[in-house]
Amino acid sequence: MEKYYVTTPIYYVNDEPHLGHIYTTIAADVLARHQRLSGRDVFFLTGVDEHGQKVQQAAEARGIAPIELADQVVERYRDLWPELEITHNDFIRTSSGRHKKGVQAMWRRLEQAGAIYKDFYEDWYCVPCESYWTETQLKDAGCWDDKHCPDCRRVVEKVQEESYFFRLSDYQDRLIEHIRTHPDFIAPASRRNEVLSFVEGGLNDLSVSRTTFSWGVPVPGDEGHVVYVWIDALTNYLSAIGFPDQGVPDYWPADVHLIGKDILRFHTVYWPCMLMAADLPLPKRVFAHGWWTVEGEKMSKSKGNALRPADLLKDYDADVIRYFLLREVPFGQDGDFSFEALKQRYNTELANDVGNLLNRSLAMLNKYRDGVLGAVGDEREIDRALIADVQGMQQDVAEALERQAFHIALERINGVVRHGNRYVEENAPWALARSGDDARLDTVLYHLIETLRLVAVQLLPFMPEKMARMLEQIHAADVDVAAMRLADVGGWGLLKAGHRCRKPSPVFPRMD
Ligand code: MSP
Numbered sequence: 001m002e003k004y005y006v007t008t009p010i011y012y013v014n015d016e017p018h019l020g021h022i023y024t025t026i027a028a029d030v031l032a033r034h035q036r037l038s039g040r041d042v043f044f045l046t047g048v049d050e051h052g053q054k055v056q057q058a059a060e061a062r063g064i065a066p067i068e069l070a071d072q073v074v075e076r077y078r079d080l081w082p083e084l085e086i087t088h089n090d091f092i093r094t095s096s097g098r099h100k101k102g103v104q105a106m107w108r109r110l111e112q113a114g115a116i117y118k119d120f121y122e123d124w125y126c127v128p129c130e131s132y133w134t135e136t137q138l139k140d141a142g143c144w145d146d147k148h149c150p151d152c153r154r155v156v157e158k159v160q161e162e163s164y165f166f167r168l169s170d171y172q173d174r175l176i177e178h179i180r181t182h183p184d185f186i187a188p189a190s191r192r193n194e195v196l197s198f199v200e201g202g203l204n205d206l207s208v209s210r211t212t213f214s215w216g217v218p219v220p221g222d223e224g225h226v227v228y229v230w231i232d233a234l235t236n237y238l239s240a241i242g243f244p245d246q247g248v249p250d251y252w253p254a255d256v257h258l259i260g261k262d263i264l265r266f267h268t269v270y271w272p273c274m275l276m277a278a279d280l281p282l283p284k285r286v287f288a289h290g291w292w293t294v295e296g297e298k299m300s301k302s303k304g305n306a307l308r309p310a311d312l313l314k315d316y317d318a319d320v321i322r323y324f325l326l327r328e329v330p331f332g333q334d335g336d337f338s339f340e341a342l343k344q345r346y347n348t349e350l351a352n353d354v355g356n357l358l359n360r361s362l363a364m365l366n367k368y369r370d371g372v373l374g375a376v377g378d379e380r381e382i383d384r385a386l387i388a389d390v391q392g393m394q395q396d397v398a399e400a401l402e403r404q405a406f407h408i409a410l411e412r413i414n415g416v417v418r419h420g421n422r423y424v425e426e427n428a429p430w431a432l433a434r435s436g437d438d439a440r441l442d443t444v445l446y447h448l449i450e451t452l453r454l455v456a457v458q459l460l461p462f463m464p465e466k467m468a469r470m471l472e473q474i475h476a477a478d479v480d481v482a483a484m485r486l487a488d489v490g491g492w493g494l495l496k497a498g499h500r501c502r503k504p505s506p507v508f509p510r511m512d
């Protein structure tokens with residue numbers, strides 16, 4: 001069976017889950033479900049990033065050990081994912097034995113390849129705060145000109161720290177070549193160009209160990225150093241699937257790493273260069289999505305305005321949240337989240353379009369035909385056009401999802417739903433019932449129900465619970481969505497004459 005490996009970033013445990021975290025995870029889940037439905041052997045990985053100075057400091061601030069903080073926050077993620085119907089195959093913690101072993105094996109491979117050397121690293125130190133700052137941190141905080149501490153505003157001093165370095169600069173040309181010859185490696189295209197010009201601007205070697213804190217994976221053979229958190233974190237994509245025990249694990253290389261745009265450089269520069277040095281295949285694709293603002297504002301810890309999953313799940317079903325996040329904003333672009341937009345989209349696209357087509361079709365089938373499908377009579381042009389649209393949808397959705405174009409996939413499916421509603425108007429089944437044209441009435445109702453069934457199958461990865469309920473009304477039987485395969489249910493004409501559907505029961509009631 002063809003394999004498919006999809007990952008999310010591993011989330012830092014110094015913050016509780018928010019909209020940004022659920023976004024990537026939902027997107028990855030839709031891809032995983034879609035690929036399983038298409039018959040592929042899927043491995044979907046998510047997890048948490050536990051090491052590093054930030055986590056150590058957050059734990060110290062609470063007077064607990066880093067592992068205690070991690071243990072607490074991990075539970076928040078573990079509890080959340082089932083609520084959002086996330087079907088990950090594994091959950092990796094970077095504090096786990098299997099992961100540490102993977103990181104140390106990766107380190108040794110880099111060392112053996114001659115890609116690591118020891119030197120000095122310059123840092124900025126604030127004596128009163130006892131905190132270390134990098135040049136970038138000072139620049140980002142606007143504290144670079146007079147070199148003061150972003151926290152207490154006092155002057156920081158330059159210190160030298162012994163550090164291991166990774167020969168990133170050695171891989172510059174190979175990376176440029178790889179990006180050029182693999183146009184699908186970095187998406188969207190704007191991000192690819194951004195990375196390419198960054199790499200062409202020249203790469204510096206990368207400091208990959210720290211001695212200023214201890215919460216991390218010890219450098220093999222030099223325990224005073226811990227491995228830089230990004231080298232540690234990126235290796236999760238391998239350690240979770242059996243590296244180093246399996247050599248190159250079965251699921252490697254990943255089909256797609258889904259990430260946010262802020263961590264693009266780590267995934268498209270550091271990670272591929274590390275893999276080249278370690279003589280391992282590169283991931284096939286890295287897709288960087290955009291960032292959400294909430295009601296027009298940037299989410300921030302200091303403002304305390306981060307949108308938490310519980311705020312959403314209080315009033316909206318997980319399926320509706322899943323649908324909205326992937327429909328509202330083209331994947332790859334930034335967007336704004338608002339409850340008004342969510343309600344509006346729900347009412348127009350889900351309640352009015354999908355819900356209405358389901359309710360009216362099943363209602364008419366029950367009213368005129370006691371819920372039973374009749375034989376299909378002569379097909380007219382109008383029927384063939386509907387079938388062609390439905391059949392084209394399957395291919396188009398698959399192609400869109402192969403490029404992570406969720407919004408295009410959904411728009412394509414919605415187009416079929418609107419076509420279905422037009423088909424009802426144009427064929428006016430109520431008039432056929434009145435005039436006693438039973439053969440034509442049966443044909444029209446059959447086309448509607450079959451269209452609905454295939455729409456539900458395509459929407460299943462996006463809204464698994466709602467679509468299961470829709471399919472149960474159509475099939476008049478419980479549906480095991482996890483076991484469903486396109487090869488069995490994806491073709492037009494599965495339902496036969498004599499099949500009885502259920503009475504409609506609203507899946508998307510209107511919201512006021
Ligand atoms: N631990 C690293 C990732 C290591 S992967 C080997 C990390 N963690 S994070 O918890 O800070 O962020 C995880 C993801 O959340 C990132 O992909 C980031 O882009 C995403 N988001 C954080 N805020 C976001 C929004 N406001 N909108 C969309 N996604 C955002 O980085």
